[in-house]
Structure formats: structure tokens, C-alpha cells
Amino acid sequence: MNLHALFAQLLELLLALLLAPVLVGWINQCRAWLQNRSAPPLLQPWYTLNKLFRKEVRLADNASSLFRAAPYIVFSCMALAAAVVPTLSTELIFSPAADAIALVGLFSLARVFIALAGMDVGTAFGTMGSRREMLIGFLAEPALLMVFFTASLISRSTSLATIVQTLAHSEFVIYPSLAFAGIAFVMVLLAENARVPVDNPSTHLELTMIHEAMILEYSGRHLALFEWASSLKLFAYSCLGIALFFPFGIPESSGFLALFTAGGTMLLKLIGGGFGLALIETLSAKMRVFRAPEYLGTAFLFAVLAMLVHLLLETGA
Amino acid sequence: MREWQEIHWILLLVLGWIGLGVTGLFAARWFTFVTRVLFPLGAANGLLLALLALTGMMTGPQEAILPFGLPDLPFHVRLDALSAFFLLILGAATAGVSIYASGYFRREQGASPGLHCLLYHVFLAGMAFVMLANDAYAFMVAWETMALASYFLVISEHRHAEIRRAGYLFLLIAHVGSVGILLSFGVMAGSTGDYTFDAMRAFDGGTFWATAAFLLALFGFGAKAGLLPLHAGLPGADVAAPSPVAALMSGVMVKTAIYGTLRISFDLLGTRLWWWGVLVIALGLITALFGVIFAAVQSDMKRLLAYSSIENIGLIYAGIGLTLVFHAFAMSNFAALALTATLYHCINHAFFKTLLFLCTGSVLHATGERNLGKLGGLIRHMPWVSWLALIGILGAAGLPPLNGFVSEWLLLQGFLFTPGLPHGYLNMLLPIAAATIALTAALAGYTMVKFFGVTFLGQPREERLSQARDVSRLKRIGLLWLASGCVLLGLLPNIVISLLEPVTSLLVSQGRQLNAGMENWWLLAPISEDRASYSPAIFFGGILLLIGAAYLCIKHAFPAATTRGPAWDCGFPMQDGRMQDTAEGFSQPIRRIFSPFFRRTCELPSPFDRQPHYRNIVEDPFWYWLYLPIARLVDLVSRFVAFLQHGRIAVYLMYSFITLLTLLVLTR
Numbered sequence: 001m002n003l004h005a006l007f008a009q010l011l012e013l014l015l016a017l018l019l020a021p022v023l024v025g026w027i028n029q030c031r032a033w034l035q036n037r038s039a040p041p042l043l044q045p046w047y048t049l050n051k052l053f054r055k056e057v058r059l060a061d062n063a064s065s066l067f068r069a070a071p072y073i074v075f076s077c078m079a080l081a082a083a084v085v086p087t088l089s090t091e092l093i094f095s096p097a098a099d100a101i102a103l104v105g106l107f108s109l110a111r112v113f114i115a116l117a118g119m120d121v122g123t124a125f126g127t128m129g130s131r132r133e134m135l136i137g138f139l140a141e142p143a144l145l146m147v148f149f150t151a152s153l154i155s156r157s158t159s160l161a162t163i164v165q166t167l168a169h170s171e172f173v174i175y176p177s178l179a180f181a182g183i184a185f186v187m188v189l190l191a192e193n194a195r196v197p198v199d200n201p202s203t204h205l206e207l208t209m210i211h212e213a214m215i216l217e218y219s220g221r222h223l224a225l226f227e228w229a230s231s232l233k234l235f236a237y238s239c240l241g242i243a244l245f246f247p248f249g250i251p252e253s254s255g256f257l258a259l260f261t262a263g264g265t266m267l268l269k270l271i272g273g274g275f276g277l278a279l280i281e282t283l284s285a286k287m288r289v290f291r292a293p294e295y296l297g298t299a300f301l302f303a304v305l306a307m308l309v310h311l312l313l314e315t316g317a
Numbered sequence: 318m319r320e321w322q323e324i325h326w327i328l329l330l331v332l333g334w335i336g337l338g339v340t341g342l343f344a345a346r347w348f349t350f351v352t353r354v355l356f357p358l359g360a361a362n363g364l365l366l367a368l369l370a371l372t373g374m375m376t377g378p379q380e381a382i383l384p385f386g387l388p389d390l391p392f393h394v395r396l397d398a399l400s401a402f403f404l405l406i407l408g409a410a411t412a413g414v415s416i417y418a419s420g421y422f423r424r425e426q427g428a429s430p431g432l433h434c435l436l437y438h439v440f441l442a443g444m445a446f447v448m449l450a451n452d453a454y455a456f457m458v459a460w461e462t463m464a465l466a467s468y469f470l471v472i473s474e475h476r477h478a479e480i481r482r483a484g485y486l487f488l489l490i491a492h493v494g495s496v497g498i499l500l501s502f503g504v505m506a507g508s509t510g511d512y513t514f515d516a517m518r519a520f521d522g523g524t525f526w527a528t529a530a531f532l533l534a535l536f537g538f539g540a541k542a543g544l545l546p547l548h549a550g551l552p553g554a555d556v557a558a559p560s561p562v563a564a565l566m567s568g569v570m571v572k573t574a575i576y577g578t579l580r581i582s583f584d585l586l587g588t589r590l591w592w593w594g595v596l597v598i599a600l601g602l603i604t605a606l607f608g609v610i611f612a613a614v615q616s617d618m619k620r621l622l623a624y625s626s627i628e629n630i631g632l633i634y635a636g637i638g639l640t641l642v643f644h645a646f647a648m649s650n651f652a653a654l655a656l657t658a659t660l661y662h663c664i665n666h667a668f669f670k671t672l673l674f675l676c677t678g679s680v681l682h683a684t685g686e687r688n689l690g691k692l693g694g695l696i697r698h699m700p701w702v703s704w705l706a707l708i709g710i711l712g713a714a715g716l717p718p719l720n721g722f723v724s725e726w727l728l729l730q731g732f733l734f735t736p737g738l739p740h741g742y743l744n745m746l747l748p749i750a751a752a753t754i755a756l757t758a759a760l761a762g763y764t765m766v767k768f769f770g771v772t773f774l775g776q777p778r779e780e781r782l783s784q785a786r787d788v789s790r791l792k793r794i795g796l797l798w799l800a801s802g803c804v805l806l807g808l809l810p811n812i813v814i815s816l817l818e819p820v821t822s823l824l825v826s827q828g829r830q831l832n833a834g835m836e837n838w839w840l841l842a843p844i845s846e847d848r849a850s851y852s853p854a855i856f857f858g859g860i861l862l863l864i865g866a867a868y869l870c871i872k873h874a875f876p877a878a879t880t881r882g883p884a885w886d887c888g889f890p891m892q893d894g895r896m897q898d899t900a901e902g903f904s905q906p907i908r909r910i911f912s913p914f915f916r917r918t919c920e921l922p923s924p925f926d927r928q929p930h931y932r933n934i935v936e937d938p939f940w941y942w943l944y945l946p947i948a949r950l951v952d953l954v955s956r957f958v959a960f961l962q963h964g965r966i967a968v969y970l971m972y973s974f975i976t977l978l979t980l981l982v983l984t985r
Contacts, residue, residue, distance in 0.1 A: 122775030
């Protein structure tokens with residue numbers, strides 16, 4: 001365990017915590033521009049978080065201790081997830097602790113807690129949201145795992161650091177399987193982060209909401225933690241996408257200069273990726289909840305296809 | 318006098334269980350003595366058994382001959398790493414369940430605890446003896462003892478017709494399975510007529526007979542374990558049995574079937590073919606998927622858990638199949654990995670499933686209700702049970718950092734090595750099979766959120782739930798024991814894996830040490846660290862650290878007040894417990910997505926109905942495709958046989974006479 005790795009780890013965690021709300025702000029800005037609206041400021045999510053942290057917490061009468069613990073658990077799961085994904089460097093303290101499968105487990109741990117918190121007060125909306133979230137979750141999780149499996153079959157490892165190293169630093173090969181996996185990954189990303197074709201982050205209409213329904217009873221700092229956690233989740237997913245499909249520029253070492261250039265390229269990629277997400281969200285319409293199985297089933301099929309393509313074409317047996 | 322080895326002490330402990338049972342029968346009148354003395358003694362016995370089994374795993378095989386049984390047919394017993402491992406599961410799980418059981422029985426209710434005490438301990442002794450037996454005769458005697466004792470425990474509330482029916486089905490399927498096991502032993506004994514396991518190990522009857530023996534054993538043990546399509550007996554029996562018994566049946570008894578499968582396929586049979594493994598993987602995965610989908614739509618707590626057991630058994634069998642495939646292609650390191658995952662899942666399932674069944678039993682005792690649709694909000698009245706059940710569901714859902722995740726992680730790693738198989742189609746199809754495991758694990762999460770959320774969270778759906786009381790101290794100890802097992806098995810995988818090493822080297826004889834990260838106690842890295850690694854300790858520590866940091870920072874930086882008020886619910890003023898999702902509401906998406914799996918009848922009232930009536934029944938299609946046709950066939954055949962029966966003694970005498978004549982002619 002060297003100091004560089006520790007420094008890179010802390011820097012990455014800090015950057016994730018700071019940049020995640022900004023990424024959400026950037027996507028909102030792009031969306032507004034694409035839709036001919038005047039955009040909110042880039043730091044609007046930070047202003048909202050600041051406001052929420054200062055407000056008093058209003059708990060429902062029958063809220064249990066699980067309800068109060070859930071925001072902290074979900075937040076730290078997402079922070080850990082953002083710290084595990086190799087974005088600045090592949091040499092991180094946490095990276096041997098969790099590989100791709102454990103990362104999926106981490107996401108589902110957070111999902112289970114947020115769903116349980118949604119059921120805790122016992123309102124109609126909360127339980128409905130939990131049910132839908134778990135529905136999306138169990139459909140998306142296998143697809144995500146299949147994407148990871150494709151990448152890990154290519155690099156013969158499920159460790160995220162090794163995957164990124166193989167994809168970024170070995171000799172340049174075009175993997176057709178990764179194209180399919182990429183499509184599947186984007187579909188899962190949209191579904192898991194409550195983005196447009198599956199859920200709408202900016203609505204409180206009961207027929208459509210999933211994520212918002214679960215956290216309806218939250219206020220003050222608890223709500224702020226959930227908002228921060230969901231922006232961290234989006235950030236972690238974006239970084240995962242970058243790490244798996246555009247890993248060029250993620251250094252193996254964690255020297256000062258390397259970290260600096262890595263941070264710069266990451267920012268550029270995030271700006272591009274955020275714009276892409278906004279474009280997808282502008283061009284597509286929200287689906288009915290019961291179209292979600294078809295949508296995620298398609299994502300799963302793409303992921304399986306990616307794996308088959310890899311096994312058929314790329315192993316060269 | 319020979320030296321006393323572990324096996325003798327273990328036999329003594331098994332005898333001790335029987336002794337406790339018999340004492341319980343004679344002391345049936347002294348309620349407090351039976352519940353407060355005999356059951357805790359049984360728990361201590363279990364704990365000792367677990368410890369002895371642990372030391373027994375390290376030493377080599379030990380054998381003994383018991384002078385019981387028929388003349389010239391003494392019981393052979395043997396303790397090797399495999400049987401010691403399963404005895405460890407039995408002892409450790411029993412320690413928790415027995416302590417819990419001592420607080421479970423109540424005066425003047427249900428069957429007498431004295432009778433229960435006898436059956437319960439005979440059941441335990443039977444299971445232990447199954448794992449010790451070293452000849453087919455002793456094995457079958459122990460197997461039947463276990464089956465009959467569990468049958469009588471299942472029907473202890475025999476006044477309900479439904480419970481008698483469930484017990485009958487359970488017994489029937491168990492015995493159909495026993496026939497398969499018996500025939501399998503017969504095939505393996507071949508023409509030698511020697512039914513000791515040693516003779517079977519030495520016997521080599523060729524591929525055909527080995528396959529026959531394997532398939533018969535798979536059928537027989539599958540019937541006990543609940544492998545598709547022989548699963549129909551288990552859910553009903555688990556629902557009917559008292560909760561501690563259901564916990565043992567679901568958590569431990571099905572493991573005897575796993576033990577039997579492993580014993581026969583890796584120890585007794587000399588040859589192994591790769592397609593056996595493929596068959597077992599396919600059966601296991603189908604069972605797992607079917608089990609979890611059915612678990613997701615159940616509204617009865619115990620039935621839900623029973624189907625979830627079927628799911629876990631499916632995963633375990635998938636692991637066995639994978640081991641067989643790797644072993645057949647002589648990739649012994651990967652076979653060891655798959656076997657480790659299998660055994661790890663066995664012990665994990667024993668812990669979290671017994672824990673969840675006991676939590677269910679506590680809820681049942683406190684509320685008198687098993688139907689999820691009439692529960693809710695119990696976390697406020699039963700905090701101990703609720704928080705311990707939370708640990709159980711996180712384990713059962715396969716979430717890090719608890720135990721279920723470790724074994725699923727290992728199993729997935731095993732499947733990711735299958736592209737290296739030297740076989741054209743297998744190396745493409747088996748990685749895809751990993752997708753089924755992923756789907757099963759995700760659905761298990763859905764099921765467990767439903768189970769916990771509907772039971773313990775939300776508002777109470779019935780008035781009287783607010784009178785529910787938390788469990789007594791004895792029960793709490795039992796639950797705590799099992800829950801801490803779940804946590805430790807999750808956090809310390811390396812220790813568990815190093816304990817499993819004697820078993821894997823006995824069965825698949827791996828070449829080098831499995832865990833490359835062994836020098837770091839905190840890092841689990843099978844095969845190599847570059848390949849994959851997972852460290853539950855850092856993982857858990859990281860989460861705790863971040864939680865602590867977030868909590869402290871927020872507490873100091875933003876000390877805003879916390880007030881309480883009525884729930885907001887988008888401003889809807891008239892909300893009550895009935896407006897939450899019921900268990901059926903929660904599983905509605907599953908019913909819709911997986912509708913081909915179910916046979917479903919649903920009555921929805923029209924909006925203008927003055928007396929609305931809603932009915933929704935989800936049934937097992939196998940019951941109609943498979944079980945009822947077979948039952949009808951048996952009916953038909955027995956009606957044909959009834960031709961022979963006339964009720965007149967002269968006719969029967971004639972039958973005997975003809976039989977004798979035929980035999981004389983044949984043997985002349």
C-alpha cells in the first residue's frame with residue numbers, strides 16, 4: 001500500500017463528491033438548451049443541497065430507526081461505489097476490495113435499503129415506488145452483470161482495475177462485442193438512474209414516478225443525502241461507462257502529473273457523456289411502467305449478444 | 318482399550334441426543350424441565366458436535382464398526398472431511414434452533430413438548446447418522462429414521478386436514494426418493510452383494526452402470542432436496558411444521574441430500590462423465606429460477622421461505638454440476654473453486670434460512686398470523702426480531718458484505734472460468750448460464766424486500782398487531798447465534814475457505830492452494846489476485862467509515878431540528894394501513910412478467926359490485942402436468958390390481974399355491 005495510491009483514492013473520492021452534483025447540473029443545463037428553455041445555473045444542484053441541509057427534518061409519526069439510518073447507508077454505498085470505479089488511476093486502495101460483481105452487489109445493497117425506506121412509513125406512494133424500483137432493479141441487474149462479464153471475459157478478470165488496464169493499455173484491438181455491451185450499458189444506466197425512458201427525474205406525477213415516490217416522505221438533510229447519493233450513482237455509472245468503453249487516458253501509475261492529465265481527460269469525457277445523456281433524454285419519451293420489462297429485456301439480450309459475439313468471434317479458439 | 322477419537326465422541330453425542338429425546342418422553346409432564354433443561358442441553362450437544370466435527374475435518378478419515386443392526390450386518394461408520402463438514406453445519410445450526418425451541422413451546426398449546434422432544438432429537442440423531450454411515454444398510458436405516466421423524470414432526474398439528482395432506486405428500490415424495498437411493502446403492506454394489514461403501518468404492522461396473530447409479534441417486538436425493546420436478550412436497554411440509562422444525566428441515570435436512578449427492582458422485586462412483594455435470598447444472602438452474610419466481614409471489618411467510626429454499630438448493634446443485642464438469646475435464650483447481658462455492662452456499666443457507674424461519678416463528682407466535690397480507694409495522698413492536706431478520710434477508714438476498722454474497726460471488730467466478738473448457742459448445746453455453754444465476758440473485762433481492770418490507774415495515778394492517786411483543790431472552794440468544802453466523806461467514810471468507818480445503822482436496826484433489834490472497838487474511842482472491850478479488854472486511858469497513866464520517870460532518874455542520882408529524886403522502890389526508898401494497902400487490906409485476914410459469918385463477922370484482930370479492934390463486938403448474946396424471950395412473954393400475962382381490966380365503970390360498978408351484982418349477 002503506497003502513499004500515491006492513498007492520495008489518488010482520496011482525490012478520487014473527493015472529486016466524486018464534489019463533481020457528482022455538478023454533472024447533474026450540467027445534464028439539466030444541456031437538456032434545457034436542447035429544449036429551447038433558459039437553463040438553470042450549473043451549480044443549481046449544489047444550491048439545492050445546501051438549502052436542504054439547512055432545513056429541519058420532518059419525520060412521519062411512525063417512521064422507524066431504519067427510516068433514519070437509510071439515507072446514511074445509501075449515501076455511503078454510493079460514495080464507495082464512486083471510489084471503487086477507476087477513473088483517475090487504476091492503482092487505488094479500494095480497488096482490490098470490490099470487483100465488478102461486488103460493485104453490482106453494492107448498487108443492489110443501496111437499492112434494497114432505499115426500497116425498504118420507501119416502505120417504512122407505509123404510504124401508498126412509498127410502497128408503490130419501492131415495488132417499481134425493485135422491478136427495475138431485478139431486470140437491470142442481470143443485464144449489468146452480463147455487460148461486466150463480457151468485459152471480464154475479454155480481460156480475463158473481474159477486477160475493474162485489470163479490466164481498464166487491459167482495455168486501455170494493451171495493443172489496440174477493436175472488440176465488436178463491446179459495441180453491443182455499450183448499448184446494453186447505456187440502457188441500464190438510464191433505467192437505473194431514473195432517467196427518461198423509464199422514469200422522469202423532474203416529475204411528481206403519481207402514475208409515472210419511481211425513484212421520487214420512494215423518497216417522498218424524506219425532508220431536510222435526509223433528503224439532501226438521498227439527492228446527493230443519486231447524483232453520485234449517476235456519476236459512478238458515467239465513470240463506469242468511461243472506464244469500460246472509453247478507457248483511453250486512465251493512467252496506470254498515480255504520479256502527480258498523471259493524475260492531473262487523467263483528471264482533465266475525465267472532465268472532458270464527462271462533459272461529452274453528459275451532453276449525450278441529455279440528447280437521449282430529449283429525443284425519447286417516457287414509457288409506461290409495464291414497458292420497462294421489454295426495454296430492460298432488450299438490454300439484457302444485447303448484453304448476452306455481446307457475450308456470444310465475444311465467445312464466437314474474439315476468442316480465436 | 319483403543320484410544321477415543323473424534324468419531325467415538327461424535328457417536329456418543331448422537332446417542333446423547335437420543336437419550337435426551339427418551340428422557341423428554343418420560344418427563345413429558347414436567348413442562349419446564351423439558352423446555353428449559355432438555356432443549357438447551359440438546360443445543361449444547363449440537364455445539365459440541367460442531368466443535369468435534371471441526372477438529373474431525375482436520376484429521377484423516379476415522380472408521381468404526383457398531384455392533385448394532387442385523388446379525389452379520391453391523392453398522393459401519395466413518396468420519397471424513399466431507400461428513401465432518403456436514404456435521405458441522407448440523408451442529409452449528411442446531412445449537413441456535415434448539416435454544417430457540419426451548420423458548421418456543423407454550424403450555425397447553427399444540428402437541429406436548431415431551432413428544433416433540435423425542436421426535437426432534439431422534440430427527441437430529443438420524444441426520445447425524447446419515448452423514449456418518451459407511452454402508453448402504455446403515456445409511457438407509459438412518460435416512461428412514463430421519464424421514465419418519467420429520468414426518469411425525471410435520472403432522473404434529475394433525476387435527477387440520479390440510480396439515481395431514483401436506484405431511485402425506487411429503488412422506489410420499491420422500492419415499493419415492495428413497496427407492497431411487499436404494500436402487501442406486503444396489504447398482505453400485507453390483508453382483509458382489511457387499512453393501513459397505515468401501516466395496517462400492519472398489520467396484521467398477523463400467524460407464525453404463527455408473528450412469529445408472531448416478532441418475533438414480535440424483536433422482537432419490539433430488540426428491541429430498543426439492544429439485545425440480547420433485548419439489549412439491551417441501552413447501553407444504555415447511556408450512557405445516559412448527560417453526561423450529563421447519564427451520565431444521567429447510568436449513569439442514571435438505572443438506573443431507575446434498576451430502577448424499579456429493580458422497581455418491583465424487584466418492585463412491587469411480588467414473589464421472591461431463592454430461593452429468595451439464596444435466597445437474599441445467600436442473601439446478603431451472604430449479605433456482607422456478608423457486609425464486611414462486612417465492613416472489615407467495616403471500617404466506619413460511620411458504621415464501623420454503624420456495625426460497627428450493628431456489629438455494631437449485632444454486633447448490635448448479636455448483637455441484639459445475640464441479641462435475643470441471644472435474645471431468647481434469648481442471649481440478651477450478652473444480653475446487655466450484656466445490657468451495659457449493660459447500661460455502663450450503664453452510665450459508667443453513668444459517669440464514671434457519672434464522673428467517675425462526676423469525677417467522679416469532680412473528681407467528683406474537684401475532685398468530687402467517688399471512689403477509691395481515692401483518693405490517695412490526696419493527697416498532699418487535700425490534701429484535703426485525704433487525705435480526707434484516708440480517709437474514711440481506712444474507713438471503715446475496716448482498717455484500719453478508720454471507721450469501723460470498724458464495725454467489727464464488728459461484729459466478731466459477732462460471733466465468735468455463736470459457737476455458739476444452740469442449741466446443743460447453744465453453745459458450747455455460748457462461749450464459751451465469752446470466753440465470755444473476756437473474757435468480759436479483760429476484761431473490763426482490764423477494765426478500767417484499768418479505769421484510771411487508772412484514773416488518775409500513776403501517777400495521779390489522780388492529781391487534783400493536784399488541785405484538787418482542788421475543789423472550791432464550792429465543793433472542795438463538796436468533797443472535799444464527800445472525801452472528803451470517804455476519805461472520807460474510808466477513809471472514811478466507812478462514813471458512815481454508816477450513817473447506819480438506820473437503821475439496823478429498824473430493825477433487827486440487828493441485829495447489831485455491832486462495833491466492835491467503836497471506837492477506839482480509840482479501841479473498843481465488844486463483845489469482847489480478848483475476849478477481851473481494852475483501853468484505855475493507856468493504857464493510859469502508860461503508861462504516863463513510864457512514865460515520867457523513868453522520869459526524871452533518872451533525873456538526875448542519876444541526877437542524879428534527880420534528881415529527883403525520884406522513885405527507887403527496888398531501889393525501891385519509892391514509893390507513895389498507896392503502897399500502899399488500900403482498901399480492903407487491904408481487905403483481907412478477908405475476909405479470911412470468912405469467913407462463915404460473916397456473917393462475919383470478920376473480921376481480923366489477924366496479925359496481927356491492928359486495929366485492931377478490932380472489933387470486935397462483936398454483937404450481939407441475940401439480941397439473943405431472944403429479945395429478947401420475948396419481949391418476951396409479952389409481953388406474955391399482956384398480957386393475959383390485960381384480961385379484963375377492964375377499965375369499967380359498968382364492969388367496971390358491972394364489973399362494975400357484976406362487977409356490979411356480980417358484981418350485983423355476984428353482985428346480
